[in-house]
Amino acid sequence: MINRLVIENLKHRRLRTMLSALSIGFQVTMILAVVGLSRGMLQDSQNRARGAGADIFVKPPAASAISLGGANMPEKMIEAFFIRQPRVVRAAGTLVQPIGGISTVTGVQFDDFAAMSGIRFLEGGRFKDKFDVVIDEYYAEQNMKEVGHTVRFLNTDWRVTGIIEAGKLARIIAPLATLQEITSNTGKISQVLLKLDDSKATPAVITALKNTPGLEGYSIYSVEEFVSMFSIDNVPGLKAFIYVIIGLSIVIGFLVVWLTMYTTVLERTREIGILKALGASPADIVNILLRETLVLALVGWAAGIGLSYAANAAINTLVKASLQSVIVYDWWPIVAAIAIFASLLGATWPGLRAARQDAIEALAYE
Amino acid sequence: MNNPIIEISGLEKIYRVGDVEVPALRGVDLTVGRGEFLSVVGPSGSGKSTLFHIVGGLTSPSSGAVIVDGRDMANLTDIERTRLRRGKVGFIFQKYNLLPTLTAMDNILMARHFSGANGQPLSEQFNDLLKLLGIQHRLHHKPRALSGGEQQRVAIARALVNHPAILLADEPTGNLDTQNSDRVLSILRDLNQRLGQTILMITHNPEAAAYGHRTVTMRDGRLREE
Numbered sequence: 001m002i003n004r005l006v007i008e009n010l011k012h013r014r015l016r017t018m019l020s021a022l023s024i025g026f027q028v029t030m031i032l033a034v035v036g037l038s039r040g041m042l043q044d045s046q047n048r049a050r051g052a053g054a055d056i057f058v059k060p061p062a063a064s065a066i067s068l069g070g071a072n073m074p075e076k077m078i079e080a081f082f083i084r085q086p087r088v089v090r091a092a093g094t095l096v097q098p099i100g101g102i103s104t105v106t107g108v109q110f111d112d113f114a115a116m117s118g119i120r121f122l123e124g125g126r127f128k129d130k131f132d133v134v135i136d137e138y139y140a141e142q143n144m145k146e147v148g149h150t151v152r153f154l155n156t157d158w159r160v161t162g163i164i165e166a167g168k169l170a171r172i173i174a175p176l177a178t179l180q181e182i183t184s185n186t187g188k189i190s191q192v193l194l195k196l197d198d199s200k201a202t203p204a205v206i207t208a209l210k211n212t213p214g215l216e217g218y219s220i221y222s223v224e225e226f227v228s229m230f231s232i233d234n235v236p237g238l239k240a241f242i243y244v245i246i247g248l249s250i251v252i253g254f255l256v257v258w259l260t261m262y263t264t265v266l267e268r269t270r271e272i273g274i275l276k277a278l279g280a281s282p283a284d285i286v287n288i289l290l291r292e293t294l295v296l297a298l299v300g301w302a303a304g305i306g307l308s309y310a311a312n313a314a315i316n317t318l319v320k321a322s323l324q325s326v327i328v329y330d331w332w333p334i335v336a337a338i339a340i341f342a343s344l345l346g347a348t349w350p351g352l353r354a355a356r357q358d359a360i361e362a363l364a365y366e
Numbered sequence: 367m368n369n370p371i372i373e374i375s376g377l378e379k380i381y382r383v384g385d386v387e388v389p390a391l392r393g394v395d396l397t398v399g400r401g402e403f404l405s406v407v408g409p410s411g412s413g414k415s416t417l418f419h420i421v422g423g424l425t426s427p428s429s430g431a432v433i434v435d436g437r438d439m440a441n442l443t444d445i446e447r448t449r450l451r452r453g454k455v456g457f458i459f460q461k462y463n464l465l466p467t468l469t470a471m472d473n474i475l476m477a478r479h480f481s482g483a484n485g486q487p488l489s490e491q492f493n494d495l496l497k498l499l500g501i502q503h504r505l506h507h508k509p510r511a512l513s514g515g516e517q518q519r520v521a522i523a524r525a526l527v528n529h530p531a532i533l534l535a536d537e538p539t540g541n542l543d544t545q546n547s548d549r550v551l552s553i554l555r556d557l558n559q560r561l562g563q564t565i566l567m568i569t570h571n572p573e574a575a576a577y578g579h580r581t582v583t584m585r586d587g588r589l590r591e592e
Contacts, residue, residue: 001472001475001476001478001479002479004472005465005467005468005472005476008467008468014466062418270463271466272464273463274463274464274465275480276448277422277424277451277457277463277466278425278433278452278476278477278524279443279448279451279452279480279481280480281448282444286481302489358425359424360419360424360425363424363463
């Protein structure tokens with residue numbers, strides 16, 4: 001009987017119910033989008049790192065595994081050392097340079113890198129001149145670039161000579177020498193990628209490299225170790241950012257439900273009086289309001305999940321070169337708990353106010 | 367009076383408005399017999415409604431004794447008064463006070479829910495009552511689809527669904543036209559005569575008051591027998 005009253009009350013004020021649920025939905029979407037984006041971006045980085053085709057990543061001392069830039073390794077080490085190591089069949093140096101936001105351009109020796117990663121051109125081909133670049137399909141689509149078009153970064157105009165399939169380490173690939181020159185990193189690279197004759201030999205080669213005099217302090221990872229570092233824990237500030245978003249969501253959900261339930265209680269003062277005259281106890285009144293809140297929270301949660309699919313599709317369609325998002329199913333129960341917690345918290349004060357309402361005054365309320 | 371259902375003696379109720387004390391009842395003595403139909407008349411502000419609210423357990427008296435069906439209302443906590451209200455008292459109001467979001471039937475079942483009889487089938491006697499009230503065909507409508515007379519008859523059904531010891535009717539015909547008033551009053555008298563339902567009815571209307579066995583008048587918080 002109480003459930004019927006709860007549903008009828010919510011149906012009675014459809015617009016308010018929908019708007020409240022939608023507000024809770026946005027709160028849910030906000031969390032799901034932030035977590036989905038964080039995870040999507042990291043997964044995309046992982047996929048691109050795997051797509052490079054290397055078995056081993058070597059980074060210079062003091063370089064963070066997932067840092068966007070920096071070039072502290074002498075390029076000479078490739079010819080002089082890495083390519084001469086047992087089991088190593090290919091070695092490619094890359095220079096990673098941030099070009100604004102979280103976008104980067106990667107400088108490579110095209111032949112070395114193409115042989116390692118197995119680049120496949122969808123359109124056009126490799127760069128020929130100094131200021132030529134190759135872009136991936138996501139970048140091309142998002143920025144509406146085609147072969148022959150010009151892209152501008154690092155205060156330089158670059159001509160697009162080819163569009164490659166996505167997932168090959170970088171979205172924008174430029175000639176290594178040009179990039180070294182215009183970023184004042186002549187002769188330096190950010191990392192070295194090694195390809196072995198058999199990937200099963202990876203642990204043995206890593207051990208050997210780590211024991212090589214002169215490579216102390218260098219970070220040497222297998223590709224799987226390398227991609228495992230792309231986690232929310234390893235990105236400075238990301239976890240704190242997610243916590244801030246969750247905190248904001250709780251506050252917003254709390255305020256929305258407080259306001260909704262407060263106006264509900266005011267509007268239904270007389271009905272609360274009627275219920276009390278019929279024998280409802282203060283606990284019964286609180287129970288009714290909390291059940292209404294629970295329904296709002298659950299409907300909002302479902303709406304939020306729906307909206308998160310929309311946000312996900314929008315991000316992955318419109319800005320897929322800059323941002324990547326995934327659906328985070330494992331967070332559905334977490335956001336449900338957050339939405340319910342914030343909503344029940346918001347309903348507490350209005351609920352108690354209603355429970356304390358004097359029955360006679362409530363019945364006299366116009 | 368043999369076997370009284372309500373015994374009130376020395377009843378006082380003082381409301382506090384800011385620092386000012388406003389006496390609503392100034393020493394009321396009243397005994398109502400089981401099965402009696404009592405009309406309470408009096409001008410506005412004379413304390414009629416306050417008397418009803420105390421007998422119905424919606425508020426507590428400031429002093430005096432109020433024994434309803436053997437229970438002294440004066441010394442009950444809020445929770446105990448709520449429990450008492452569930453089983454012993456049915457209310458009918460001038461403005462019907464049906465829950466607007468529920469159908470007539472659900473309004474009736476809601477009263478039953480709070481009495482703890484949720485889910486049990488309605489008694490034969492209650493179904494007869496619905497026939498007497500002439501609302502069986504209107505039970506699945508919401509209050510806004512019912513006329514004032516129908517709403518009040520639904521309210522009567524709701525008040526009686528738990529077979530209360532007393533029925534408190536506060537100006538039950540105040541919002542009704544003559545025809546509907548007569549119908550509601552006839553029903554109340556019928557309930558009293560056929561089922562022995564104890565009824566206390568507040569009214570301004572002397573013709574309505576005449577439906578009761580006895581009329582008492584309230585003035586300035588005191589009671590006077592007609």
